[in-house]
Amino acid sequence: MALIEAKEITKIYRISDIQVKALRDVSVTIEKGEFVAVMGPSGSGKSTFMNILGCLDKPTSGEYLLENIHIGNLDRDELAAIRNKKIGFVFQGFNLLPRTSAIENVELPLLYDGIPARDRKEKALEALKNVGLEGRGDHHPNQLSGGQQQRVAIARALVNNAPIILADEPTGNLDSKTSAEIMELFIKLNTQSDITVVLVTHENDIADYSRRIIRFLDGRIISDEKKEKR
Amino acid sequence: MINIPSTLRIAFRALKVNKMRSALTMLGIIIGVGAVIAMLAVGTGASKRISEQISSIGSNLIMIVPGATTAGGVRMGSGSQPTLTMGDAEAIQKECSAVSNVAPVLSGVAQVVYGHQNWSTGVVGTSPSMLTVRDWPLSSGRSFTDQDVKSATKVCLLGQSVVDNLFGDMNPIGQVVRIKKVPFTVVGILDKKGQSPQGQDQDDTLLVPVTTAQKKLFGTTFPGMVRIIMVKAKSTEDLTSAEKQINSLLRQRHRIGPKQENDFTVRNLTQFMQAAEQSTKVMTLLLGAIASVSLLVGGIGIMNIMLVSVTERTREIGIRMAIGAKTWDIRLQFIIEALILSLIGGIAGIVAGISSSELISMFADWATIVSPFSIVLAFGFSGLVGIFFGFYPAYKASLLDPIEALRYE
Numbered sequence: 001m002a003l004i005e006a007k008e009i010t011k012i013y014r015i016s017d018i019q020v021k022a023l024r025d026v027s028v029t030i031e032k033g034e035f036v037a038v039m040g041p042s043g044s045g046k047s048t049f050m051n052i053l054g055c056l057d058k059p060t061s062g063e064y065l066l067e068n069i070h071i072g073n074l075d076r077d078e079l080a081a082i083r084n085k086k087i088g089f090v091f092q093g094f095n096l097l098p099r100t101s102a103i104e105n106v107e108l109p110l111l112y113d114g115i116p117a118r119d120r121k122e123k124a125l126e127a128l129k130n131v132g133l134e135g136r137g138d139h140h141p142n143q144l145s146g147g148q149q150q151r152v153a154i155a156r157a158l159v160n161n162a163p164i165i166l167a168d169e170p171t172g173n174l175d176s177k178t179s180a181e182i183m184e185l186f187i188k189l190n191t192q193s194d195i196t197v198v199l200v201t202h203e204n205d206i207a208d209y210s211r212r213i214i215r216f217l218d219g220r221i222i223s224d225e226k227k228e229k230r
Numbered sequence: 231m232i233n234i235p236s237t238l239r240i241a242f243r244a245l246k247v248n249k250m251r252s253a254l255t256m257l258g259i260i261i262g263v264g265a266v267i268a269m270l271a272v273g274t275g276a277s278k279r280i281s282e283q284i285s286s287i288g289s290n291l292i293m294i295v296p297g298a299t300t301a302g303g304v305r306m307g308s309g310s311q312p313t314l315t316m317g318d319a320e321a322i323q324k325e326c327s328a329v330s331n332v333a334p335v336l337s338g339v340a341q342v343v344y345g346h347q348n349w350s351t352g353v354v355g356t357s358p359s360m361l362t363v364r365d366w367p368l369s370s371g372r373s374f375t376d377q378d379v380k381s382a383t384k385v386c387l388l389g390q391s392v393v394d395n396l397f398g399d400m401n402p403i404g405q406v407v408r409i410k411k412v413p414f415t416v417v418g419i420l421d422k423k424g425q426s427p428q429g430q431d432q433d434d435t436l437l438v439p440v441t442t443a444q445k446k447l448f449g450t451t452f453p454g455m456v457r458i459i460m461v462k463a464k465s466t467e468d469l470t471s472a473e474k475q476i477n478s479l480l481r482q483r484h485r486i487g488p489k490q491e492n493d494f495t496v497r498n499l500t501q502f503m504q505a506a507e508q509s510t511k512v513m514t515l516l517l518g519a520i521a522s523v524s525l526l527v528g529g530i531g532i533m534n535i536m537l538v539s540v541t542e543r544t545r546e547i548g549i550r551m552a553i554g555a556k557t558w559d560i561r562l563q564f565i566i567e568a569l570i571l572s573l574i575g576g577i578a579g580i581v582a583g584i585s586s587s588e589l590i591s592m593f594a595d596w597a598t599i600v601s602p603f604s605i606v607l608a609f610g611f612s613g614l615v616g617i618f619f620g621f622y623p624a625y626k627a628s629l630l631d632p633i634e635a636l637r638y639e
Contacts, residue, residue, distance in 0.1 A: 056552060056632050077556040084554020095549045095636065099247060111236050112554040156553070 001068060003163065003196055004030040004053060009062035011048050022048040024219040025062070032163065035190045036198045037207040040216030046200055047168070049216065053198060054087055054166045055079045067163070084113055088157020090167040090199075094149040096141040102152045103128065103137035109160040127155040131185060147178035154185060158195075165189070167199035171206055183209045241567040244539070255535045256575035259615070262525030263579025263608045264586055269521040270604040271587035273514025275597035277507055284503040286423055286432065288364035290466055291500050292473060294318075294459040294480070297493035313493045316440070316454040318483060319357075322461060325479055328472035330464045333360035334440050334456040338448045342396065342436060343408040349395040352435045353409060355443020356460075361420075363462040371403045371418030374439050382441035386414040390422045390433040412446045414438060466500070473498055518604075522611065528575065529615035532568050536623035540564065547627050548635025561624040568620025569613065576612030580605055 011023040023045045030036060040046045051057040052064060055071055056079075064071045066086060074082065088109075089095075096105045106124040115123070128137055131151040141149050150170060157165050167186070171179035187209060189195045199210070207213050215223045245252040296313045319334040336355040341348055358373050360366070374385045386407065393402055402416045423432045438447070440456065463472040473496050480494055540547070547560060583605075587598040 051633055054552070056636075080551065080554050080556045083552060089552050091636070095545070095552075097546055097549060099243065108550070109553045111233055112550075112556070112559055114233065117235070160554075 002029045002065075003032045003034075003067060004028070004198075005063075005065040006052070007063040007065075009049075009052060009059040009064060011045075011052065011057070012060045021219050023052075023059070026219070026221055027062075028214065028221065028224070030196065030198065032196055033190070033194045034196055034198075034212055035187070035210045036196075036212045036214060037210035038198060038200045038214050038216065039202070039207055044216040045219040046216045048219075050166055050168060050198070050200055053164075054089060055082045080112075084109055085160060086162050086164060088154075088160070088162040088165045090150070090153050090157050090165060090170045092169040092172040094141070094146070094153050094173070096149055096152055096156075098141060101138050101140055102133065102144065102155075105141070105152055106137075106155045106159050109156060113160060123159055124155070127159040128152070130158060130189075131155045145178075146174050147181060150174065150178075150182055151185065154182075154189075158189070162195075164196045164198065167197065169200055169202070171201070171203075179206065237562055237566055238570075240563060241570055244543075244567055245570060248539075251535060252571060255531050255571050256578065258528030258531035259525065259572050259575025259612050260528075260579040260582055262521070262528040262615075263576050263612050264582030265521035265524050266518055266608040266611070267580060267583025267600060267604050268587045268590065268598070269517035270514060270607075271583070271598040271600045272590060272596060273510065273517050274599040274601050274604070275591070277510040277514060278599055279597050280503060280507045280510055283426075284500060284507065285365055286426065287499055287503070288366070288460075288462065289500060290463040290469055291363065292461040292463060292469065292476065293497045293499060294322075294461065294476060295495050295497065296457075297491070297495055313484060314456050314459055315452070316456060318480060319456065319459045321479060321483060322459065322476055326461075326472060326475040328463055328468035328475055329461050331359040331362045331462040333357050333363045333460045335360075335458040335460060336440055336443045336448055336456045337458075338443075340410050340447060342392065344396040344402075344405065347396045349392060351389070351392050353443065353447060354435055354437050355440040355447065356437055357440055359462075360437060360460065363460045366423060367421045368418045369421040370401075371416070373418055374437075379439040379441050382445050383439060384412060384414045384442055384446065385417045385439065387418045387420055387437040388416055389420050389435040389437075391431055392434060392436055393419055409436070409438070410447055414442075463500075466504070469498055469501055525608075525611060525615060528612075529572070529619040532571055532616060533619035533622060535571075536564060536568050536620055537626070539567070540623045540627040543627075544630060544635045544638040547630050548632050548638065551630070551632035552636060557628045560628040561621075564624035564627050565617060565620045568623070569616040572612045572616025572620075573609075576609045579612065580609060583608065 006026060006028045009023055009026045010021065013020045013022055026049060038046045038050065048057070052059055055066070058072055066082065069082070071079070071082070097108070103121070103124050106127050107120045110120040110123060125137060128134060131154050133148060133151050133155065136144065136148065141152070144152065165186070171182055174182060183206060186197050186199070190197050201207050212224070212226045214221055294314060316334055319332050322329055323332040333356050338353055339350060340353045341350050357379050358375055361368070361373055368387070373387065374383065378385055386409070388402060396402070396407065397405070402419065405416050406413045407416060420433070420437070426432050444453070444455070461472065461476065463469045476496055477492070481492065484493055486492060550560065584600050587600055590596055591598040
């Protein structure tokens with residue numbers, strides 16, 4: 001059973017009277033434990049594809065199965081529950097809540113999962129430790145460097161034991177040294193915890209960390225290569 | 231699954247970020263709740279005062295006074311014709327079914343002397359039922375009896391002001407006072423009644439049996455004449471029928487033909503006071519209604535600020551949604567924020583309302599009464615305002631598209 005199974009996904013946006021085909025018959029299968037980089041110029045459909053993978057959006061036609069669940073049949077709140085339990089998001093701009101401590105940011109997915117306060121704290125501390133931010137739980141985002149903020153975001157993505165991390169240009173706002181550290185962290189999570197990582201990037205050297213590169217152009221997949229070596 | 235403590239903490243944090251804004255939004259509710267409480271307090275105070283006045287003159291009270299005379303084209307005032315008698319009073323008691331008690335009154339001003347103290351006061355000759363008619367209990371001693379009236383005994387009841395002026399701290403019961411040089415034994419003391427609606431000291435009085443007053447104090451050429459007859463109707467509903475019965479009975483007794491005017495006047499004091507009471511109640515409602523408009527305006531202020539807040543925090547909402555917040559998680563977050571604003575505003579408003587009604591009663595010298603009901607009402611209303619006006623912004627927030635919201639700068 002594949003973790004992610006996208007079959008002939010098409011996504012059409014209507015902007016006033018003009019129809020924009022953002023995705024045309026895209027089919028992809030991603031197995032558990034893969035490390036995938038999604039590349040392509042802007043407007044190629046990769047963001048739309050990631051939104052659908054992340055259950056933030058539904059395809060116009062085609063089927064998307066996540067752990068054999070038909071995403072197309074779910075309503076708003078059911079999608080929210082899937083995002084909560086199955087998917088960890090990491091964004092280019094970190095997207096942490098301001099004026100909220102690191103640990104509370106990490107606890108957030110557990111809060112919406114109805115986990116009691118004590119367990120939340122315990123799990124959040126563990127996730128922070130996992131990303132190398134032990135003892136930084138009380139810091140607020142504006143007291144942390146970019147790399148540290150991104151680590152908090154990764155801890156937030158990990159905390160609910162989601163099998164998939166979707167990262168949208170996670171190193172876009174970071175210098176090359178910090179980028180490398182963040183990518184090493186993704187590799188560690190991928191190899192040690194068997195977490196599936198799908199990341200969007202423009203940069204070839206970031207894509208080189210992955211073991212499979214999917215390239216988009218004009219709403220279609222133009223290449224899908226696996227490689228043995230990083 | 232909704233987590234109340236965390237949601238509360240999130241809400242408080244959000245409100246703390248914009249302290250000035252939150253305080254100003256609350257001010258709307260504070261003024262609204264304060265105004266409702268203060269206005270209701272003024273209204274309740276006014277109607278309490280009126281009902282106190284009603285009970286001070288006696289409830290369900292009807293007064294019969296003699297009519298006017300016309301002598302040679304000159305019309306005299308009401309009471310210029312001595313037409314009422316003890317017989318009228320007795321007949322009313324006997325024959326009017328809507329009447330419970332009757333007290334004839336023959337009064338005048340006289341100098342009262344005790345030892346070397348003296349005091350001029352209104353001396354009222356009446357029957358024991360006076361105390362029932364006027365709802366006027368004794369604070370000590372006993373009343374005089376019907377037997378005292380029959381045999382014209384020289385006993386008297388003192389009003390509190392007379393006691394204060396003649397006896398000071400001494401116990402007057404059993405002492406003898408002289409009224410117009412006639413010795414009277416004090417048998418009882420009337421309870422303090424306070425001022426009349428006209429501002430007279432109702433305690434500056436002295437009651438004696440009506441017969442004694444006729445024979446020893448205010449002797450007239452008409453034996454059995456009385457100045458006024460006071461009547462207590464059986465109930466408020468009976469007031470009108472009592473009035474009618476007295477009217478027809480007295481016309482018959484005074485042999486007044488169908489086309490002749492009455493030689494007496496029946497006054498229904500209670501009905502007049504009740505009308506006044508009714509109008510203050512209407513006024514209270516009106517004041518409360520006007521004040522609740524300001525509470526409503528405060529609520530709109532909350533909605534306004536919450537809408538701004540939702541727009542400002544679009545990105546935050548997007549993050550929360552991406553991470554797994556459901557429709558009601560988002561809604562509750564904003565409703566609780568609105569509710570906190572309105573409830574804290576409500577509590578501060580109660581304080582403001584109570585203190586401003588204290589100030590009103592201090593400076594404007596109006597009686598104000600803050601009733602627990604008005605506090606509960608205003609507080610509950612402010613909570614409802616918070617939920618009502620918080621819902622739309624919360625609803626709007628919960629409908630945001632997470633993708634759009636995440637992109638919002």
